[in-house]
Amino acid sequence: QSQEVSQVRIDYHAALLALQQHGTHMVCSGKMHTDRVCRFDYLCYCTEAEEFVFFHGNSSVMLPNLGPRRFQPALLDLSSVEDHNTQYFNFLELPAAALKFMAKPVFVPDVTLIMNRFNPDNLMHIFHDDLLPIFYTMQQFSDLDDEARLVFMEGWGEGAHFDLYRLLSSKQPLLKEQLRNFGKLMCFTKSYVGLSKMTTWYQYGFVQPQGPKANILVSGNEIRQFAKTMMERMNITRGDPTDDDYIVVFSRSINRLILNEAELILALAQEFRMRTVTVSLEDQSFANVVQVISGASMLVSMHGAQLIASLFLPRGAAVVELFPYAVNPDHYTPYKTLASLPGMDLQYTAWRNTIMENSVNYPERPWDQGGISHLNKEEQDRILASREVPRHLCCRNPEWLFRIYQDTIVDIPSLMASLRGTVHLKPNVKRAKAASTVHPGRVREPKCQTSVQAATEAKLTVSWQIPWNLKYLKVREVKYEVWIQEQGENTYMPYILPHQNYTFSENIKPFTTYLVWVRCIFNKNLLGPFADVLLCKT
Numbered sequence: 001q002s003q004e005v006s007q008v009r010i011d012y013h014a015a016l017l018a019l020q021q022h023g024t025h026m027v028c029s030g031k032m033h034t035d036r037v038c039r040f041d042y043l044c045y046c047t048e049a050e051e052f053v054f055f056h057g058n059s060s061v062m063l064p065n066l067g068p069r070r071f072q073p074a075l076l077d078l079s080s081v082e083d084h085n086t087q088y089f090n091f092l093e094l095p096a097a098a099l100k101f102m103a104k105p106v107f108v109p110d111v112t113l114i115m116n117r118f119n120p121d122n123l124m125h126i127f128h129d130d131l132l133p134i135f136y137t138m139q140q141f142s143d144l145d146d147e148a149r150l151v152f153m154e155g156w157g158e159g160a161h162f163d164l165y166r167l168l169s170s171k172q173p174l175l176k177e178q179l180r181n182f183g184k185l186m187c188f189t190k191s192y193v194g195l196s197k198m199t200t201w202y203q204y205g206f207v208q209p210q211g212p213k214a215n216i217l218v219s220g221n222e223i224r225q226f227a228k229t230m231m232e233r234m235n236i237t238r239g240d241p242t243d244d245d246y247i248v249v250f251s252r253s254i255n256r257l258i259l260n261e262a263e264l265i266l267a268l269a270q271e272f273r274m275r276t277v278t279v280s281l282e283d284q285s286f287a288n289v290v291q292v293i294s295g296a297s298m299l300v301s302m303h304g305a306q307l308i309a310s311l312f313l314p315r316g317a318a319v320v321e322l323f324p325y326a327v328n329p330d331h332y333t334p335y336k337t338l339a340s341l342p343g344m345d346l347q348y349t350a351w352r353n354t355i356m357e358n359s360v361n362y363p364e365r366p367w368d369q370g371g372i373s374h375l376n377k378e379e380q381d382r383i384l385a386s387r388e389v390p391r392h393l394c395c396r397n398p399e400w401l402f403r404i405y406q407d408t409i410v411d412i413p414s415l416m417a418s419l420r421g422t423v424h425l426k427p428n429v430k431r432a433k434a435a436s437t438v439h440p441g442r443v444r445e446p447k448c449q450t451s452v453q454a455a456t457e458a459k460l461t462v463s464w465q466i467p468w469n470l471k472y473l474k475v476r477e478v479k480y481e482v483w484i485q486e487q488g489e490n491t492y493m494p495y496i497l498p499h500q501n502y503t504f505s506e507n508i509k510p511f512t513t514y515l516v517w518v519r520c521i522f523n524k525n526l527l528g529p530f531a532d533v534l535l536c537k538t
């Protein structure tokens with residue numbers, strides 16, 4: 001019993017017998033390695049070889065059973081970053097009989113989530129790649145509850161924000177290097193391997209220049225539910241909504257500085273008639289920063305990972321992202337994409353420094369802080385003369401690093417001009433309510449009636465009943481969309497209509513077959529499904 005990892009009691013001999021007889025059992029979800037999460041009984045890890053081991057026993061199951069395709073390129077991604085070749089998961093296979101010749105296994109009794117953190121030194125990566133995916137992977141599998149054990153296999157140390165990972169479960173997360181302490185062979189009684197990518201919205205530019213993911217599957221609601229839980233676990237309550245409104249400037253004190261921060265703060269306070277405060281990760285705990293941001297009407301910051309904290313802003317707040325000279329805001333949009341998620345209800349504005357003299361650069365710094373002195377003279381001259389960093393791949397483009405690590409004197413008139421055009425601060429953002437996201441059902445009993453008036457004139461009347469769910473809803477605006485297509489043609493005419501029937505006479509020909517689709521629309525943009533197509537013969 002002394003070999004157990006935690007207090008949860010398991011019968012060591014029963015566990016060993018089960019492993020020896022039954023072997024490892026695996027069932028996964030997902031068709032591809034990029035969308036796969038696997039559940040295991042008795043997945044083992046050999047700390048000497050640094051390999052996971054699947055023991056073939058009498059009851060072993062390996063689903064999907066890919067044969068050698070398991071290595072093309074991998075069984076699954078261990079981090080939430082798609083198809084990154086340093087983040088692949090696989091296991092070695094052994095017959096269960098081999099256990100007789102191996103060190104006695106140590107059993108981990110907790111239900112365990114095994115995964116890689118992608119870059120635990122960077123707040124954007126911590127939230128986007130790790131915390132949100134872990135949080136929602138845990139919600140997908142009910143036995144990954146508050147008592148679940150997280151195991152981080154990427155091989156890094158704790159990192160600057162390990163406390164945030166601790167919020168996800170009541171048990172201390174384990175790092176790869178700590179697994180050795182448990183012996184040569186560890187066996188996870190029940191484990192899940194891999195992370196759901198459902199909540200990620202950004203790709204960092206490993207194969208094509210960075211940008212929003214092609215198929216975003218998360219909305220502001222899920223981000224806000226996550227933020228709410230994280231705040232509860234940090235013992236933060238959102239500021240009193242009757243308190244005055246205020247603006248937050250998130251300052252970086254190490255690099256990518258705002259050189260006239262005091263002037264910026266004064267100008268913001270004056271323009272919006274609001275108290276303006278600064279926060280920084282160098283001066284405050286993260287929890288403290290979140291507390292302040294969670295009650296703010298506006299967050300102003302240089303582009304950088306600290307802007308991920310905008311997920312804690314109240315609905316209706318504004319995010320103002322500042323970009324150094326020669327950096328095009330449209331090419332770097334992780335925070336814009338976040339703020340623009342449906343239901344996130346944040347107002348986003350980007351501002352860029354277009355005045356070279358207002359920029360301070362650091363060619364002599366090390367390459368990873370944007371230095372370029374290691375490059376040849378022509379390349380340095382080209383970069384210095386360039387007015388915009390061309391699109392590029394991640395992660396070591398020297399021109400990009402040179403420009404993004406510049407300090408900036410923010411030109412106040414130009415910033416205020418762009419804010420006046422885009423930011424509309426309502427008093428009391430803290431009380432803003434979520435807009436409804438209930439979609440209409442199908443319209444019911446769609447019908448068409450036709451009549452022929454003359455050799456060239458015909459009428460087509462389409463009618464329908466309201467969607468079933470409408471009678472339970474208060475909807476500001478209900479409209480219907482009708483599409484009419486002449487059979488055999490490849491274009492259609494769309495109409496937006498306020499009532500439940502309409503007679504079409506323009507463009508309707510006698511002795512012709514029309515295909516008609518009808519759907520309901522709530523509040524301009526909540527589209528319902530089309531009812532079954534109607535075949536209408538004039």
Ligand code: UDP
Pocket residue numbers: 121122123124251252253254255256281282303304305306
């Ligand atoms: N960081 C910070 N203040 C600074 C510079 C960096 O708090 O003056 C933090 C930043 O928020 C991020 C980490 O340090 O979490 C790494 O910063 P880096 O500049 O490498 O990444 P970026 O912000 O460009 O994503």
